[in-house]
Amino acid sequence: MLKVENINVYYDAIHALKDVSLEVKEGEIVTLIGANGAGKSTLLKTLSGLIRPKNGTIEYEGKSIVKRKVQAIVKAGISHVPEGRRxxxxxxxxxxxxxxxxxxxxxxxxxxxxxxxxxxxxxxxxxxxxxxxxxxxxxxxxxxxxxxxxxxPKLLLLDEPSMGLAPLLVKQIFNIIEMINKEGTTILLVEQNANMALSIAHRAYVIETGSVVLSGDAKELQTSALVKEAYLGGA
Incomplete structure (x- = not known):
């Protein structure tokens, strides 16, 4: 459904995304985890047309959306729920x-x-x-x-839906995200609560300082020593 290849994004002299590649298949929940400032929100803004990459390709349902306007991307079936609710x-x-x-x-x-x-x-x-x-x-x-x-939307981009919420509410929001997915909406989820995100996702990407450093099956990444140490509070 979505295929991103080698995109680079700059904020003036800051290289925010470095040769990022990922894909999202129809029907999946794919999560992107990483520390604050790793480039997760920048990636979602790039996918929804708010930021233009310097180079690289973004294909949605087999067609390039790199130069499309935000309204056209929404009309095509991509909806972005931004960080901070707005x-x-x-x-x-x-x-x-x-x-x-x-x-x-x-x-x-x-x-x-x-x-x-x-x-x-x-x-x-x-x-x-x-x-x-x-x-x-x-x-x-x-x-x-x-x-x-x-x-x-056919593809829903969710940016930090659990930020600032009490644990009970976080669980409720994630239950709803799973329900939305089961009803047929594909989801790309950016989330700092790595454990919760990996528990509901099919696949995951780990991003550090603008680069994808790890990817794979979400359940496998949940048991990875590297992921546990960096994002899940140790083994």
Missing amino acids: VFPTMSVTENLELGAFLRRDKKAIQKDIEHVFELFPRLYERRKQSAGTLSGGEQQMLAIGRGLMAK
Whole structure:
């Protein structure tokens, strides 16, 4: 579904991504783990068209998306849930969800998808008329994921969905991510909670200072001594 080959991204003189290659197959959850500043968020921004790589190729469903505009990438079926939630604080929960469907014209289907988001996140239904800025951190994360789903993506890019959340909420969010995947959405997950990410992913990539240093089956990486020592708090 997604094939990235040898992309390089710079912020002025800083070489943020160095010859990064990865692929995501349809139906998978693929996770990208690594320390803060390793380049994980930069990669997602590059895939969604917010940043242009200096060179390298990005193919989605067999076609290059390197020069496509953000709206065209969303329309093609890639939705990006950014780090930090980025909900619109003065708009209601429902209005935020409607905004996620801004490229769609099928009003009945949009309403049906809003109802489905409320089924996934009953708390959002309870808060549907509230301003998004009044929600708790966990509720805002639910809303950010729900808004991402409103574009009807085939591939969902999730950036640090567990950041700043209590352990119980983290478990709930990850259960929902698994459910979304089982319903047919392919997921590329960037996550600092490596143990949790590897527990639900099919495959994983480890990124350090802008380079992919390890990749493979998620369960195998979870038992790797190198990964345990660096990201899982020792053996």
